[in-house]
Amino acid sequence: MSTSGLKAIAPVPTAADFLDIVLSKTQRKTPTVIHKNFKISRIRNFYMRKVKFTQDSFDEKLGAILTEFPMLDDVHPFLSSLMNVLYDKNHYKLALGQLRTCRHLIDHVAKDYVRLLKFGDSLYRCKQLKKAALGRMATIMRRQKDPLAYLEQVRQHISRLPAIDPNTRTLLICGYPNVGKSSFINKVTRADVDVQPYAFTTKSLFVGHLDYKYLRWQVIDTPGILDHPLEDMNTIEMQSITALAHLKSCVLYFMDLSEQCGYTVEAQARVLPFLSERITITLRLQCKLFHSIKPLFGGKPTLLVINKIDVTRLEDLTPDNRDLVQEIIDTEDVQCVQVSCHSEEGVMDLKNKACDALLAHRVDTKLKGNKINSIINRIHVAQPKARDDLVRAPHIPEAVKGKKKYDKNDPERKKLQRDIELEEGGAGVFNINMKQDYLLANPEWKMDTIPEIMDGKNVADFIDPDIAEKLEALEREEERLQAEGFYENDEIISDSDDEREAAEAQSALTHKITSQSIKKSKRNQSRLPRTAGLRTLTELTTEMTAAGLDPSRIQERATLLAKVQGAKRKRAAEMDVDMDDVEGEGEDDGDWMDVDGEDAPNKRAKGNAGRAVAVNSRAPRTNRQLAGMRDEGQAAKAVKLRNLGQRPRNMLAKAGESDRAIRVKMPKHLFAGKRKGGKTDRR
Numbered sequence: 001m002s003t004s005g006l007k008a009i010a011p012v013p014t015a016a017d018f019l020d021i022v023l024s025k026t027q028r029k030t031p032t033v034i035h036k037n038f039k040i041s042r043i044r045n046f047y048m049r050k051v052k053f054t055q056d057s058f059d060e061k062l063g064a065i066l067t068e069f070p071m072l073d074d075v076h077p078f079l080s081s082l083m084n085v086l087y088d089k090n091h092y093k094l095a096l097g098q099l100r101t102c103r104h105l106i107d108h109v110a111k112d113y114v115r116l117l118k119f120g121d122s123l124y125r126c127k128q129l130k131k132a133a134l135g136r137m138a139t140i141m142r143r144q145k146d147p148l149a150y151l152e153q154v155r156q157h158i159s160r161l162p163a164i165d166p167n168t169r170t171l172l173i174c175g176y177p178n179v180g181k182s183s184f185i186n187k188v189t190r191a192d193v194d195v196q197p198y199a200f201t202t203k204s205l206f207v208g209h210l211d212y213k214y215l216r217w218q219v220i221d222t223p224g225i226l227d228h229p230l231e232d233m234n235t236i237e238m239q240s241i242t243a244l245a246h247l248k249s250c251v252l253y254f255m256d257l258s259e260q261c262g263y264t265v266e267a268q269a270r271v272l273p274f275l276s277e278r279i280t281i282t283l284r285l286q287c288k289l290f291h292s293i294k295p296l297f298g299g300k301p302t303l304l305v306i307n308k309i310d311v312t313r314l315e316d317l318t319p320d321n322r323d324l325v326q327e328i329i330d331t332e333d334v335q336c337v338q339v340s341c342h343s344e345e346g347v348m349d350l351k352n353k354a355c356d357a358l359l360a361h362r363v364d365t366k367l368k369g370n371k372i373n374s375i376i377n378r379i380h381v382a383q384p385k386a387r388d389d390l391v392r393a394p395h396i397p398e399a400v401k402g403k404k405k406y407d408k409n410d411p412e413r414k415k416l417q418r419d420i421e422l423e424e425g426g427a428g429v430f431n432i433n434m435k436q437d438y439l440l441a442n443p444e445w446k447m448d449t450i451p452e453i454m455d456g457k458n459v460a461d462f463i464d465p466d467i468a469e470k471l472e473a474l475e476r477e478e479e480r481l482q483a484e485g486f487y488e489n490d491e492i493i494s495d496s497d498d499e500r501e502a503a504e505a506q507s508a509l510t511h512k513i514t515s516q517s518i519k520k521s522k523r524n525q526s527r528l529p530r531t532a533g534l535r536t537l538t539e540l541t542t543e544m545t546a547a548g549l550d551p552s553r554i555q556e557r558a559t560l561l562a563k564v565q566g567a568k569r570k571r572a573a574e575m576d577v578d579m580d581d582v583e584g585e586g587e588d589d590g591d592w593m594d595v596d597g598e599d600a601p602n603k604r605a606k607g608n609a610g611r612a613v614a615v616n617s618r619a620p621r622t623n624r625q626l627a628g629m630r631d632e633g634q635a636a637k638a639v640k641l642r643n644l645g646q647r648p649r650n651m652l653a654k655a656g657e658s659d660r661a662i663r664v665k666m667p668k669h670l671f672a673g674k675r676k677g678g679k680t681d682r683r
Helices: 003-008 015-029 040-068 077-087 089-117 123-142 145-160 181-188 235-246 265-271 278-297 319-329 347-368 371-378 417-423 443-447 467-483 490-517 530-534 537-546 552-574 579-583 609-617 632-651
Strands: 170-175 206-212 215-221 250-256 302-307 334-338
Touching: 003 145, 015 040, 015 123, 015 145, 040 089, 040 123, 077 089, 077 145, 077 235, 089 123, 089 145, 170 181, 170 235, 170 347, 181 206, 181 215, 181 250, 181 347, 206 347, 250 347, 278 319, 302 319, 302 347, 319 334, 334 347, 537 552
Parallel strands: 170 215, 170 250, 250 302, 302 334
Antiparallel strands: 206 215
């Protein structure tokens, strides 16, 4: 992100304008007609919509501000540092944080009052809740007067900043004040930087553009820097330091060897009292400044520009002063160029040299890669220190010295694993022996079989060592039986086996089809065939006798049950109960028995006969619907009156008790009629 991207930030309104914008929008975009005779649900929705819309408007406006202003942690380090210098990072973050908290509080207020509006019992109550909600939102917004004003000032200042792209090809001009930096940028670009014969004419960064080798270059003119500690530098100087620290560029360090820097002897003497000549003081200060900010030039091509050579050239200096400048020139990666912006001597040569140096540096950086820059600060080369004065020469064992160099053509060379692989069949056939390198007390143990353990027991203990002999004995016995004719009826046996398997398969299939046809809820119930209930006691006795069983106990049981059923019928006749409904077709209850003679009555057989007896035996003696009534006619009249009284309530459907009456708690003129003369800003 460049500084040009910051110029699209929309103006930040003041707190009062913010309220006017949001509340006016709420009034324009939401319905305005409400009446006390509306359904209470409609009244609630009317005012809930007002509160929610106001919240959304605040959220939208505040969200736009928070989105457009950049987060200092997310932008380029140059822009982050520049904004810290110009606007104070802590103050900037605090202002954005207050707006973010304001948006959060407004959301909570709206949420709370919408919840209260859901239980509003009248138009007056709902209206008061709406007014309270909007009032609290407005109060929260008014408290943001200072952050909004600060952010608007930041926005206006950002819009005046030059469009600096921190990633493009850049020439960075720096040096002492009034050494000709702005004059140079005016010569090589179309920038119109103010030039005056006094120091600190340039108080901010200026950008110009030039074309070289069909490429676009930006030239940045920085304010002058004085040689004092970083914490003593003002905002103007810190802009230059920020640009030097973060921009990948070619640095042009300007020096003025003449007497036109603008510093008096007295002013300079206060800085360095041991010097007397003005030119020496100025030159020494400029050289000292170069060495002070030299760490910022690391990794950047640097040009030392001797300006104003139409007044004083490098060759005109005294030997002492020449040594000061030569010390800078002899520094690694520093080229010296002499120019005069007044006579334009060497200006174009300086531009070409600077551009070529930066292009060559960018190519070298790409070839080397920039990974070293990310880890160079984590690398530490440790140098061992001698613990005493003894000389310990390096020692190489004799076995290592006499060791033969490996030669694959030497027949007596040491065999490698690859040679063994080729000898034993090559890849895919050869299987490496993992046991050959085992370190054991006895080398003979290497090839021992490792026991296989399962469930804490050795599997080998359960293997029969004579299994092969036993299998051979079984085969010999089988051959003997076959020779003696033991398997002559093999076909009949196999046929009978086949028939039995076919019958079992048919039975399983029939059972599957039957079980699928039964309802899911009936699958787990015990079911009797339909013919089981049609047998008489005589048939059952005859079949059991034919089967060789004694049916006497079943006959006695049937006789006893017949007597019990007779008694039941007699008692039911006395209670005016129809025995046909009670018993159904269960006259042969004695027939439902097991062959062993034990009881097995079918409780679900023949409809609901058994259930009818149970229900009727527990039926109430009186009809509770007639309780307190003289007769059925009086009961019917009571039901009719009850239904008639419920009719108005049924017409109101699901309305609650509190919704059937809206009592007027405010004068009528607040609900109806046109607005009279006076204020029109009521919301």
